[in-house]
Amino acid sequence: MRLAKSIKALLVLGSVLAVVVWLTGANRSQAVVRTTIDDKPAASDYVGSDTCKDCHEDTFKAYSHTAHAALTTLSSWKGKASGCESCHGPGKAHVDGGGDKTKIISFTGKSPKEISESCLSCHAGKEERNNFRRGEHWRNDIGCTDCHSPHSNKEGRNVASSNMLVTTANAEKPGFATTRMLKANDPQLCTSCHSEVKPQFSAPFHHKVLEGAMRCSDCHNPHGGFELKQTRLATGGDAACVKCHADKQGPFTFEHAPVKTEGCSSCHTPHGSANPRLLRYSAVNQLCLTCHSAAHDVGAIEPAGPSHNQNAQYRDCTACHVKIHGSRTSPVFFR
Ligand code: HEC
Ligand code: HEC
Ligand code: HEC
Ligand code: HEC
Ligand code: HEC
Ligand code: HEC
Ligand code: HEC
Ligand code: HEC
Ligand code: HEC
Ligand code: HEC
Structure with missing residues (x-):
């Protein structure tokens, strides 16, 4: 009897769902x-x-x-x-x-959230945007029309102001965009609000974002997401970084644990750095020893410190441990 009841309940639920789906479909x-x-x-x-x-x-x-x-x-x-x-x-x-x-439906005076809701009624379907309401932009009242112009920009003259701007993505005047109905180009758009990160891209070693070789949205999803700092993931759930740095993705027979567990930013500052290879520390041994403390106790949670000593010959850790992101042959990442 109970079984029959739950089947009935399921059927009812099913038809309710179907109606809801039909209604929202029609609505869309x-x-x-x-x-x-x-x-x-x-x-x-x-x-x-x-x-x-x-x-x-x-x-x-x-x-x-x-x-x-x-x-x-x-x-x-x-x-x-x-x-x-x-x-x-x-x-x-x-x-x-x-x-x-x-x-007429007017958006004048409507809140960014209300305007975004109206856009999302058509645009929430794609993975790229279906977490918009979980992102920092939504939480901080930044809506679709803070970045997109709903009617697109007026036509105008569009001449790159500098020959430093190299790609089609921003071979355009700063503040002028012809793609994706953006109000300005990524990165100009992003740095107009995030001025605090701009100097990081002028550090001695940096990703060439301001030069136009890549964009903020290569690593971040401006439309939100689950990841910390709205960073993107490559297919398979690895950090978006491996989309361009594929050799760091693995799988390796011998993984260096933090690459997978803590991510690339545990050793690199992704925007820019005073240190070569965008490392968090100027000397590589300092970086390694933050985790591999030499005084290692049996049963401790942190990884083993090197049993070899810390003489000068050992200071350049990656001279021997060259495959620091993981290795197919060496458990201590020699090759
Ligand atoms: C006969 C001329 C005329 C036509 C046709 C017309 N509009 Fe308007 N519309 C106006 C005027 C005039 C205003 C400004 C009203 C005011 O500011 O008091 C306006 C204002 C608006 C506003 C802004 C409302 C606001 O709160 O500021 C929207 C949105 C709008 N129109 C959309 C449309 C759309 C969509 C169409 C086509 C379906 C359309 N209009 C057709 C004359 C027109
Ligand atoms: C993708 C959705 C969308 C479409 C399509 C659209 N609008 Fe709008 N419209 C908006 C939004 C959102 C605003 C509020 C602008 C803002 O807050 O920056 C707006 C504002 C307006 C205004 C108020 C004045 C202004 O420019 O801010 C008028 C008038 C208007 N639209 C007319 C039109 C007409 C005419 C069309 C078709 C040619 C049109 N809209 C197509 C979303 C749209
Ligand atoms: C009636 C459904 C509908 C609504 C409402 C709507 N859009 Fe769209 N929009 C579409 C479709 C369909 C496309 C084309 C396919 C695509 O790119 O997803 C599109 C394309 C776009 C694009 C890509 C433009 C390009 O050049 O590739 C942007 C940006 C955009 N919409 C922003 C908005 C914003 C912002 C709003 C709210 C102000 C909005 N849309 C409201 C249906 C809609
Ligand atoms: C913080 C700025 C920002 C906000 C807020 C934002 N967008 Fe975008 N959007 C962008 C950028 C930058 C691109 C270009 C990304 C690219 O080309 O890969 C883009 C691309 C798009 C595209 C076209 C590319 C695609 O994925 O199909 C659509 C459609 C779109 N946005 C819709 C929306 C809608 C709808 C909202 C609000 C729910 C919204 N955007 C809010 C910055 C933003
Ligand atoms: C209209 C202003 C505005 C624009 C344009 C804008 N943002 Fe934001 N963004 C904010 C605000 C406000 C926050 C939340 C407060 C904060 O963390 O700064 C935020 C948060 C973020 C965060 C999360 C920061 C954190 O601490 O979690 C990232 C990442 C981000 N934005 C990237 C971008 C990118 C990439 C673009 C360009 C495509 C962009 N933003 C464009 C205003 C903006
Ligand atoms: C190479 C990939 C990459 C690029 C390009 C990039 N970011 Fe980031 N960004 C990250 C990562 C990863 C984090 C998280 C850093 C961390 O966990 O320490 C981050 C953090 C942030 C934060 C959070 C504040 C902070 O400093 O932690 C903001 C805001 C931000 N980025 C904005 C931008 C803007 C704006 C641009 C373009 C001018 C941009 N990012 C370009 C990877 C990138
Ligand atoms: C869109 C492609 C792209 C993405 C995504 C990307 N990078 Fe890069 N990265 C590059 C390019 C191209 C260079 C080297 C050219 C240059 O100097 O800008 C580079 C350089 C580097 C370097 C310095 C290499 C050296 O030899 O000095 C490091 C470290 C690095 N990236 C780490 C990361 C991390 C970590 C992420 C993710 C947070 C990331 N990258 C995301 C394209 C990318
Ligand atoms: C455990 C710390 C650590 C982690 C985690 C880490 N790296 Fe590195 N990475 C390094 C060190 C150390 C170097 C410098 C190697 C050298 O001196 O030859 C380096 C160098 C690089 C370089 C430039 C040299 C090369 O081999 O191409 C790139 C690009 C790079 N890392 C990308 C990444 C990416 C992408 C991730 C995440 C998937 C990542 N790194 C995670 C420590 C790390
Ligand atoms: C963010 C923390 C972190 C940093 C930074 C780090 N490691 Fe590791 N490393 C680990 C962890 C965790 C393991 C796995 C330990 C285990 O499984 O017992 C590991 C494993 C290793 C191993 C394999 C042998 C073993 O003990 O399992 C070597 C070799 C190694 N690391 C060298 C380095 C070198 C060289 C650097 C600096 C370039 C470095 N590590 C930076 C966390 C780190
Ligand atoms: C001259 C080459 C060389 C340099 C430089 C070097 N190591 Fe090693 N490392 C070794 C050798 C050899 C082993 C032992 C490998 C084995 O047992 O198979 C080892 C093993 C390790 C291990 C695994 C645990 C253990 O002791 O067996 C860790 C962790 C490690 N090294 C970290 C580091 C760190 C951190 C640095 C920089 C401070 C560094 N190494 C510099 C050669 C080097």
Whole structure:
């Protein structure tokens, strides 16, 4: 009897779920945050973006180059709210009222979280962004439109201000972006708020972010995530670092434990450093001995200190322990 009951309960739960899925699915294809205006807009409440163009020409022009504008032309978006009204809701009443701003969904005065929610109604599906609400940006009231311009930037002259800027990613004026509807390019965008990290990229040894060879978002996911400091992971759960430094990934027959357990930052300062190889200490033996304390007690939790002495000949630890990230043949990382 009990079994039959739970099967019944499961069936009920299943159909409830199906309805929920169906509802949210339908919701996604329709206008967003429309609850503020009308819960069930009819198709005839929509007028299409071309109508908006008549009175909002500049916005329309900027917007017409975006991925959002392209949706209108896709067959998979036929019959769904697209264009201006996919975000602002049905516009007929607004147009009939000669631009009555109480008859359209306006984001003016809305909080970053509210605006982000409306974007996430379409954009939360991808892994890249489905943890946005778990990130530091969300927690600190930084929303999608702090980084993205919802209508894209106005067209303008776009000339690199310096020949130091080398890649397509920022062969553009600082503060000017043509990709991803960004308000400015990564890294200019990021350093406009995170000015405290900028000097680290001018340290004697640094990742060439300011030079344009890589971006902040190669290592960080600006859209949040589970990792500490919103760092990215490469496929397989290793640090994003191995995407570029593949030889450090392993698997090795003999792993150097902290590479996997504590991560690359236990020995390197990822942004930049006064020390070669971005090491946390200027002398390699200092680094090693922070963990491999020479006075090692049996049963202690910390790894064994070297049994060889600390004479000058041993100071350059990685001269002998060359495969310090792990080795396929040597348990003490000699080759
Ligand atoms: C991707 C969603 C989205 C689309 C598509 C969109 N908007 Fe907006 N719109 C916004 C957001 C968000 C704001 C608030 C701007 C802000 O806070 O920076 C806004 C603001 C506005 C404003 C207020 C003035 C301003 O620029 O800040 C007008 C007018 C406007 N939109 C018109 C339009 C028109 C016309 C279209 C189509 C050509 C359009 N929008 C397409 C999201 C969108
Ligand atoms: C007949 C001209 C006209 C048309 C067509 C028109 N608008 Fe407007 N719209 C206006 C005017 C005028 C305002 C400014 C109202 C004000 O500031 O009092 C405005 C304001 C807005 C705002 C800003 C509201 C705010 O709180 O600041 C949005 C968003 C907007 N329109 C979106 C649209 C969209 C989307 C369309 C197409 C569906 C559209 N408009 C079509 C005249 C028009
Ligand atoms: C009606 C659904 C919908 C809404 C609402 C929506 N988007 Fe999009 N957006 C899309 C789709 C679909 C694409 C194209 C596919 C993709 O890149 O995911 C897209 C693309 C983008 C892109 C990539 C642009 C490029 O050049 O590759 C950005 C950035 C973006 N949206 C930001 C936003 C922001 C910010 C908001 C809220 C103000 C928003 N979107 C609201 C559906 C939506
Ligand atoms: C802190 C800045 C920042 C915030 C906040 C932010 N983005 Fe982005 N977004 C970026 C950057 C930088 C890129 C370019 C990354 C790249 O090219 O790999 C990007 C890329 C995108 C893309 C296109 C690339 C892709 O993954 O398909 C979409 C879509 C997008 N963002 C949507 C959103 C939405 C929706 C929100 C709000 C929920 C949001 N973003 C919030 C910085 C931000
Ligand atoms: C509009 C301002 C703003 C922009 C633009 C911005 N951030 Fe942030 N970011 C913040 C704030 C505020 C916090 C939370 C407080 C803090 O830790 O500084 C934060 C937190 C972070 C953190 C987590 C720090 C921690 O201690 O956990 C990372 C990583 C980060 N941002 C990276 C980026 C990257 C990468 C970009 C560019 C794609 C970017 N941010 C753009 C404002 C911004
Ligand atoms: C090579 C990869 C890499 C690049 C490129 C990178 N970061 Fe980081 N960043 C990290 C890692 C890893 C951490 C965590 C450091 C730690 O655990 O000690 C971090 C930490 C941070 C923090 C937290 C504060 C702190 O100092 O611990 C902020 C904010 C931040 N990064 C912003 C940025 C910005 C802005 C850019 C671009 C200008 C950027 N990062 C480029 C890897 C990177
Ligand atoms: C987008 C690719 C990329 C990512 C991701 C990346 N790096 Fe790098 N890294 C480079 C390049 C390219 C260089 C060498 C060129 C230079 O001087 O900038 C470099 C240099 C280094 C160096 C110094 C090498 C030397 O010979 O002095 C260290 C150490 C390093 N990276 C560690 C890391 C760590 C740790 C991470 C993750 C937090 C990381 N990298 C993420 C591309 C990357
Ligand atoms: C236990 C400390 C430690 C950890 C953890 C560590 N490294 Fe290193 N790494 C070093 C030392 C020490 C050197 C300098 C080796 C030398 O002097 O030849 C180095 C050198 C490097 C270099 C430049 C020289 C080379 O071999 O290419 C890169 C790149 C690098 N590490 C990347 C990484 C990455 C990526 C991670 C995380 C997957 C990582 N490291 C984790 C200690 C560490
Ligand atoms: C963040 C802490 C940490 C740092 C820094 C570190 N190690 Fe280790 N190392 C470990 C741990 C943990 C093990 C595994 C010990 C075990 O399994 O008993 C280990 C293992 C080793 C081994 C294998 C032999 C053994 O005792 O298992 C050698 C050799 C070694 N480390 C050398 C070095 C050298 C050389 C450096 C400096 C370049 C260094 N380590 C830096 C934590 C560290
Ligand atoms: C001249 C080469 C050389 C240098 C330099 C060197 N080691 Fe060693 N290390 C060895 C040899 C040989 C062994 C023993 C290997 C074995 O037993 O198979 C060893 C073993 C180790 C072990 C494993 C535990 C043990 O004693 O058996 C650790 C940990 C270690 N060394 C750490 C370090 C540290 C930290 C430094 C720098 C302060 C360093 N080594 C410098 C040659 C060197």
